[in-house]
Amino acid sequence: MTPGQKIPAYLGVDQNGNPVNAADFAGSKLVLYFYPKDSTPGCTAEACSLRDNFDALTAQGYKVVGVSPDSQASHLKFIAKNELPFTLISDPEHKLSEEMGVWGEKTLAGRKYMGILRTTFLVDGDGVITRVIGPKEIKTKIHAQQIL
Numbered sequence: 001m002t003p004g005q006k007i008p009a010y011l012g013v014d015q016n017g018n019p020v021n022a023a024d025f026a027g028s029k030l031v032l033y034f035y036p037k038d039s040t041p042g043c044t045a046e047a048c049s050l051r052d053n054f055d056a057l058t059a060q061g062y063k064v065v066g067v068s069p070d071s072q073a074s075h076l077k078f079i080a081k082n083e084l085p086f087t088l089i090s091d092p093e094h095k096l097s098e099e100m101g102v103w104g105e106k107t108l109a110g111r112k113y114m115g116i117l118r119t120t121f122l123v124d125g126d127g128v129i130t131r132v133i134g135p136k137e138i139k140t141k142i143h144a145q146q147i148l
Contacts, residue, residue: 001100006127007032012067012089012096015075020089022127030123031057031064031147034102036116038070038078038088046118046140047084053144054085059073060148061125067091068116122147 001007001112011020012033031050035043050057050064057064064086067071070078075088089096092117097103102119105112123130 001121001129001132003129003131005129007121007123007129008096010098011065012073012091012139013085015066015079016091017072019121020087020131022123025123026062026127027125029061029125030118031062032067032100032123033064033143034067034100034116035118037068038074039081042118042140043068044082044119046077046138046143047078049084049141049143049145050086051082051084053081056148057108057144062147065089067096069094071096119148 007022009022011022014020015083035046038042047121066086067089069092070090071092072090075090079088082088091097094103097116102117103114104117106115117135120133120138121129124130139146
């Protein structure tokens with residue numbers, strides 16, 4: 001998806017099994033970030049950057065939501081271990097990831113496989129994407145500063 005497009009109305013289910021909808025964020029800006037896997041070094045660095053700058057993001061009107069294919073149980077552990085103050089959506093069938101265009105072919109050690117292409121969407125209070133930060137741009141350790 002690209003700037004100017006609306007995010008899907010239904011986003012998925014959070015770590016507690018509750019539905020998450022775009023309407024839940026009406027009137028607020030949203031950081032909707034997609035990451036490959038809970039508790040891996042890059043994904044932990046990215047989540048902790050957002051956690052450490054959560055007050056600054058909130059002060060600018062942002063809500064933060066992460067999305068990965070991990071289970072709700074995995075998300076609960078990841079949140080507890082890293083004291084994350086934001087929602088994580090479980091997308092095991094990668095429905096939202098595919099809809100947002102961030103599910104694609106990756107290569108690791110010469111092996112090709114399908115997975116999440118680390119991407120962040122900044123969304124306005126009307127659910128419209130205002131900026132996309134792609135996989136080649138994201139610096140996990142300072143990701144919050146990239147947004148701010």
